[in-house]
Amino acid sequence: MSRSLALSGFPEWLPAQRLVESAVIDSLRHTFAVHGFSEIETRAVEPLERLLSKGETSKEVYLLHRLQEEAGTASAEKSSPDAARQLGLHFDLTVPFARYVLENAGKLVFPFRRFQIQKVWRGERPQDGRFREFTQADIDIVAPEELAAHFEVEIPLVMAAAFEALQRLGVPEVRILVNNRRLSEGFYRGLGLTDIDGILRSIDKLDKIGGPKVIELLIGESGATAEQAQACLDLAAITATTAAELEQAVHQVGGKYGVDQGDYGIGLTELTNLLQSACAQAPGSIIADLKIARGLDYYTGSVYEAVLVGHEDLGSVCSGGRYDNLASDGSKTYPGVGMSIGVSRLLSRLFAKEVFDVSRPVPTAVLVAVNDEETRAESDAVAYELRKRGIPTEVAPSAAKFGKQIKYADRRGIPYVWFLPSPAFTRADGSEVPATDHQIKDIRSGEQATANPQTWEPSAADWWPQVTPAAH
Amino acid sequence: MSRSLALSGFPEWLPAQRLVESAVIDSLRHTFAVHGFSEIETRAVEPLERLLSKGETSKEVYLLHRLQEEAGTASAEKSSPDAARQLGLHFDLTVPFARYVLENAGKLVFPFRRFQIQKVWRGERPQDGRFREFTQADIDIVAPEELAAHFEVEIPLVMAAAFEALQRLGVPEVRILVNNRRLSEGFYRGLGLTDIDGILRSIDKLDKIGGPKVIELLIGESGATAEQAQACLDLAAITATTAAELEQAVHQVGGKYGVDQGDYGIGLTELTNLLQSACAQAPGSIIADLKIARGLDYYTGSVYEAVLVGHEDLGSVCSGGRYDNLASDGSKTYPGVGMSIGVSRLLSRLFAKEVFDVSRPVPTAVLVAVNDEETRAESDAVAYELRKRGIPTEVAPSAAKFGKQIKYADRRGIPYVWFLPSPAFTRADGSEVPATDHQIKDIRSGEQATANPQTWEPSAADWWPQVTPAAH
16 A cells, blocks of 8 residues: 555554553543543534534545445435445534433433533545544533523633643643623623624634724624724623623723613623632632633633633633523523533644653563573463552563563663573683572663562652653 | 534443443453453554455455545645555454564564453445444453464353453343364365365354255355265264264264364364363353354464353354454464454344343442532532542532432432531521531432531442343
8 A cells, every 4th residue: 555544634553652641531531520421422413404403514525335335326325225324423512412302301419410522523525624523521510491600610620630740741831811791792782783693703803803893893793883893802801810800890991982781781790700709719710801702602601711821822722601591402502601622622732732741651560581492481471460459560572682682672662671590600711690580671761679569669750651740 | 513423333332321331341350351452542543455455355444535535636635655654443453463563573472361351344335224333342362373272262262251341331241153174174175175275164154054055055056965075074073062962973874974183183182182271261251162263364273252142143242263364464474373453243142131230320339519609519429529539529519409419419419419518597487407417318318418528438339330140
């Protein structure tokens, strides 16, 4: 096969990188579970009709066909009712989660708190250089009919805790930016504007295209006057770390443009409550930033975006919000709130910035040397004893000279080599070599000592590969 | 949306079942890592040409199309060289692993020991009731040009250790059945037969269709005489737990039909060596069973199949073998040996047999009660303290009456409810209720005690949900 083996948009990691990814995912799972979230996984596919019900994303879906069906008559299959449903790969974890909740509503206890860490796929053009397959880590809380506002406070705090735990591995500090749709929308309506979705989409582009261009859009596409457009920008310029700061700033802009508190009051209260709780529980990690709009039109309350401090150029690494109408079976609606981390995107960029240090690329702590192939069973027996006590161990692949076996360990990054007992013998020159017991050699320091297969342990730092912040 | 939400062939688990799956996967990851296997993941898709290069499986592949491409002109896209490659979802983890090894050969250290736990997809007809998406857990060892025979001994022993560890969760004991292609093939050739692949495929059907039908096939399709066909069946009937037993049985059948040891000797030696090592390291878990043929034609040495003791009706739960020619870039070949567990299939059947007991369906150990919404922050603060020490904690969703909050915990299976201090007060009838400190209530026993948020801990068994063998 002569053609290139790599496929653009489908990232794959080397073993050492996978160790980092694994450590990141294990840490996230731990944080989410400690906060009482249950894990679920959903199937990779959904009927196309469901994937498209969210709108806007139709271009990004991968459709599935069975090879057999392609070769033969595509239409024959479509006569059976189940087969007639065109399947596509999910492009996020929110749409499948909403479907899972509806499907299993009778078996779940609400409010249902779930986390989900899975691959998603987007049928991007290959030439765009975007990821077409990537891992997301989502948390959501849903409840039937009503969802208390305090869950909108809890979700970003769980993510703040999740990112705080990731700092031990080398992930930079996070800052979560929050806004509230009811605040922005109420303000726009108070100004007399009506194309709310259009305004939100334009505001969402602020960082990309800048203020003057956004004003043009607001005037040209959403029918705003120059003054109304400026008011939208003034509101979007507000950032605050405390509730008092936020209230003062919003009231000032509101007063300047004559927007009544009645229009945006509920949203402002929700956002100040969020800030207040955040300041108490995780000071500095959450700030109000009123330019956060989120492109998607299904958000109805709080909206979130997170950036890494000092790495703002990476863009948003985690985002989400409250949605009131996403999961509905027609008779019952399940409002929810959630956030999603783009794990693959985050890692690919942090790999490029070399923020991680991995102590070794293999799990193995000990290589048991082999004296000769006839006595390999004795080396296997030592490995068995070590593994029984949870020590990651390999047996040398061949009974090469010890120097070569040590080199093999070194090439793989294995810190220790174990030597089996050898009997006393007489060298060709007549000198005596005494019998030795089991020996363990730290090949980094060269230190060697007698060891017992039933009791020897590596240091805690050497037991498993360690992922830590790179020193630079 | 009125149509059914479930899709046949795409299993999904409820949270308690996912807890079991997670515990199984974590246990497998641990065992594999303790044996020095590095984890990798590969992309879900491969070019169709690569998926089909293994043969036989063409009917089971899911092809991908971008929705955009469907809608417009499908051919326009195909002019770009990368886009021209038809992509399909992988149907196993061996084909992608072979490609990964070729692609990254320069960055890997050989022998490369890897494990991989991922979903795979097969485009089965929906009406067949087979899984179309399922999780596999694979281990393989590959090396350039040569792979020592002792790795064929190691792989089934690692799987035996993996299944032994799973017994703690409730998975029944495993028995790994081994055979050697060189032994069977040498024997068939010694009989004067030439359609080796055909004979292997027929022998593979023994359990399904029985001896007489297999004899018919051997005679009708592979050109065997009645005596040759009977010889094949006599060989396939051999099972042995020790090397001596195996040698005696094979020599007896060989002698009876005049097949020379020179024809099957290498295969027999490899198989007796495997049995010998297995008896020393994991007595009873591995037995020789000469009817094991494996349908796939790329196996060249040892072949393995595993069944659960007492649950043989489930069929093979884990299988694999040695392959010499699967990974090749034209100039260099990477022989390998591996085994694969069908995790979803195994679990769906063990769920049906109710072999697992899950102590609770949610991670949460403690529900912190809320006195009233105004003081929710105080409950949040207690939860924060408990989580800081790794105790899975939720705060009550609403400040309902305590009875209702306890009922909520009970419905979710949360064992403990935490109550915050309350001041002394006087009841309407004049009686005094004294002030209380923080209280923890075990809602199973009703026991309640004073507790300190900074020091209280649940019992080890209550800390996380436990998966154990069901008592029956």
